[in-house]
Amino acid sequence: MSGESPEGRAYVGNxxxxxxxxxxxxxxxxxxxxxxxxxxxFSLWPVHLTTSCCGCEFAAxxxxxxxxxxxxxxxxxxxxxxxxxxxxxxxxxxxxxxxxLVWEQMPQPKFAIAMGACALDGGIFYNSYNIVRPWxxxxxxxxxxxxxxxxxxxxxAIIELQRKMRKKQIASKFVEEGWRPDxxxxxxxxxxxxxxxx
Amino acid sequence: MEPQExxxxxxxxxxxxxxxxxIWKGNDYIEVEIDASSIREAAARMKEAGFDHVKxxxxxxxxxxxxxxxxxxxxxxxxxxxxxxxxxxxxxxxxDKPETVSLADIYTSAEFxxxxxxxxxxxxxxxxxxxxxxxxxxxxxxxxxxxxxxxVREEPEIKVEKKR
Numbered sequence: 001m002s003g004e005s006p007e008g009r010a011y012v013g014n015x016x017x018x019x020x021x022x023x024x025x026x027x028x029x030x031x032x033x034x035x036x037x038x039x040x041x042f043s044l045w046p047v048h049l050t051t052s053c054c055g056c057e058f059a060a061x062x063x064x065x066x067x068x069x070x071x072x073x074x075x076x077x078x079x080x081x082x083x084x085x086x087x088x089x090x091x092x093x094x095x096x097x098x099x100x101l102v103w104e105q106m107p108q109p110k111f112a113i114a115m116g117a118c119a120l121d122g123g124i125f126y127n128s129y130n131i132v133r134p135w136x137x138x139x140x141x142x143x144x145x146x147x148x149x150x151x152x153x154x155x156x157a158i159i160e161l162q163r164k165m166r167k168k169q170i171a172s173k174f175v176e177e178g179w180r181p182d183x184x185x186x187x188x189x190x191x192x193x194x195x196x197x198x
Numbered sequence: 199m200e201p202q203e204x205x206x207x208x209x210x211x212x213x214x215x216x217x218x219x220x221i222w223k224g225n226d227y228i229e230v231e232i233d234a235s236s237i238r239e240a241a242a243r244m245k246e247a248g249f250d251h252v253k254x255x256x257x258x259x260x261x262x263x264x265x266x267x268x269x270x271x272x273x274x275x276x277x278x279x280x281x282x283x284x285x286x287x288x289x290x291x292x293x294d295k296p297e298t299v300s301l302a303d304i305y306t307s308a309e310f311x312x313x314x315x316x317x318x319x320x321x322x323x324x325x326x327x328x329x330x331x332x333x334x335x336x337x338x339x340x341x342x343x344x345x346x347x348x349x350v351r352e353e354p355e356i357k358v359e360k361k362r
Contacts (some may be wrong), residue, residue, distance in 0.1 A: 094335050127350055129343045130334060195335035 033172030040083075040109065040171035041162040042072030047082040049102055052089025054116040054148045061151035068151075071158050079105040084161075086154070087134045090118040090125055096132045097193040103138045109174040111165075113157050114140045117147040132192075139186045199279040201225045208285060211247045215240050229269075229286040234298065237289055241270070241304050248277040249285060252301070255311035257319050261346040265290045266321060268298060270308065291321070300326035318344035 050058065061068045062075060076082045079102045091099055103110070114134045117123035120143055125131050134140055141164065142157045165171060168182055201221050208230055209216055218231040232240050249272040258267040270287040274280035291298050300323035302309040310332055312323045317331035317339040331339040342348060 093338060094333070127352055129341065129348075129350065130338055194337060195331075 033169060033175070034166075036172040036175055037166045037169050041165045044073040044084045044111070044158065044161070045076040045082040046073060046084045046086050046113075047079045047102060047106065048075055048077065049079075049085060049099065050088055051091050051095050051099070052116070052118060054088035054119075057148045057151055058086060058088050058115065058154065061154040063151075066151035066155060068155050068158060071155060072162070073158050080107065082106055083109065084111045084113065085138070086113045086115055087119050087138070087140070089116045089148070090123065091132055091134050091137065092130050093132055093192065094195065096137050096188070097196060099134070100137050100188060100192055109171050109180060111142075111161055112138045112140045113142045113144065113161065115144045115149055115154065115157070117145065119143070120145060123147060132188075135186070137186065137188055137192070139183045141183070199282070201228065201283065204228055204280070204283050204285070207247065208244075211243050212240055226282060227284050227286065229288055231288050234289045234291055237287070238299055238301065238304070240287060241301050244272055244285070244287065245304060248274050248280050250274055250276055252305040252308040252311065253284060255308050255315055257315050257321060257344075259293070259319065259344070259346045261293070264293045266293055266296060266319065268315070268321070270301065270305075272305075296321040297324060298322070299324050300329075302326050318342065320345070 058075075060066060073084065083106060085099075085103060085106065087099065103112070112134075114120060118125060118131075119134050121133065122128070122131055124147075142161050144153050144157045146153055170180060170182060173182070174180055205219050205221065205228060208219065208228065212230070212232065215232045215236045216230060217233065220229045220231075221227075222229060251273065252270055253273050254269075254271040256269050256271070258269070260267065267288055267290050272285045272287060273283065296319065298321060300308075300312055302312060302323070303325070309327065312326055313329065313332040315321055316323060316326075316329055317334045320342040323329060330336075334343070
């Protein structure tokens with residue numbers, strides 16, 4: 001510590017020095033968009049929409065052993081307070097309606113992770129008459145293979161999504177342009193909610 | 199209770215409605231074949247004899263023989279001796295006219311399972327209080343996916359639009 005001033009370090013609460021450093025950081029080296037990307041990457045809120053058996057692994061991923069909250073993501077209750085959806089496993093045709101309704105309610109910018117072999121390409125239900133592929137319903141950012149994937153894979157997918165967000169500057173470009181330029185809008189080909197009468 | 203005693207009980211209860219009784223391998227499943235016309239009478243008598251709930255309602259499609267076989271799997275909660283056994287109450291209906299009567303007012307637990315048979319096979323249960331598809335959506339249920347002539351393609355064609 002000799003010859004080096006402890007002022008401005010985190011453990012010395014000198015607010016004037018810290019404010020000067022922060023101003024220099026924000027206005028000089030960093031652009032504000034990077035801050036938006038950084039902030040969005042560590043405030044991911046997955047919505048609870050358990051479609052299939054991968055939901056057990058999803059639950060284990062936030063349990064104390066594989067604590068995914070340390071990566072900056074925590075499952076939240078309502079779709080209107082969340083910005084990420086993890087599609088856990090098979091999506092049947094009736095569930096696809098619910099998936100799309102939840103997706104439409106989530107605020108922008110929003111991200112989707114498809115989890116498990118069924119969410120990739122049907123898995124063991126690949127020729128079933130009653131499933132849809134999730135990429136036909138919502139635009140998927142990250143895929144997790146496995147049947148079912150381990151909770152570590154979920155953590156890896158979240159870290160991968162954060163890396164992608166900060167590298168491609170998804171959130172800040174959304175703030176600038178109002179839509180996500182890196183992802184095409186997905187419109188389901190068939191009428192998913194035709195069975196549902198108000 | 200031995201399986202043969204259950205067979206005797208069923209024969210005594212149902213009388214001359216019984217066409218055929220078969221004890222399946224494993225000695226815990228007994229299939230009782232009866233006439234299609236006497237199913238409601240048979241179900242009411244079986245309920246009085248101690249078989250108090252329906253575990254399962256299912257159907258088998260014999261396409262070449264031109265018939266559906268509808269099977270009600272009955273068992274008991276309250277009678278300890280009977281609770282080890284499952285008695286399958288089976289009857290045949292013609293395949294080109296898939297209509298039969300509902301047992302939902304006798305056995306309450308048959309109500310949802312008759313709806314599943316309805317959506318899978320297109321068999322209409324007359325007298326059912328709320329006959330509509332249970333798990334499938336109506337466009338899928340119209341295809342009658344559990345019938346033998348429903349073609350399941352091995353590799354469904356998926357069109358992926360290439361990105362520019």
